[in-house]
Amino acid sequence: IVMTQTPLSLSVTPGQPASISCKSSQSLHNDGKTYLYWYVQKPGQSPQLLIYEVSNRFSGVPDRFSGSGSGTDFTLKISRVEAEDVGLYHCMQSIQLPTFGQGTRLDIK
């Protein structure tokens, strides 16, 4: 399954919203579960889980992060970007053996 993220980079003013799209080449929904995950990789760090199963925030993730979507089209939104949100954002599917998007680099204007 090919995962395609857009944009590949975005520059956002602090306090403004940001949105990242992730499209899969096949539906990620099966048997009541949608296998779509979002990770952020902050500079010099390993990936951290943000969102699991499309819209569930992982423990400790601020509520300014939200995920939505269904089938093959998904979106990660940050309601008000903060400086600490700088990093590389990845989507991942696990309905089959996992594959990742290309990554979207977020920086601060």
Next chain:
Amino acid sequence: EVQLLESGGALVQPGGSLRLSCAASGFTFSNYAMSWVRQSPGERLEWVSTISDSGGSTYYADSVSGRFTISRDNSKSTLYLQMNSLRAEDSAIYYCAKDIPPWAVAIEFDYWGQGTLVTVSS
């Protein structure tokens, strides 16, 4: 606190071998499937391999099947990746990652280690 600490990365010649380790703490290691994921510069993350909680089932990406072997020692809370017949394209940071649900092989990750660098070059 969940901690995953990889080690064993090095510079190795093409055709050589290397064994990576991942020491886990902060959770009941024997209850969770574990995986290796790699990241080459400028490339997207690539899932490499997964092993079930008991070690009885293993899964590999086509790109490493037949060359890499994943294993675990639950008595030591340690995950391994034996890498043979290494190629330049295997050069990457290798992360170990913990599965989200216990007692299942979901291959979806909540915690990642800090990574260990493997460079394959003559």
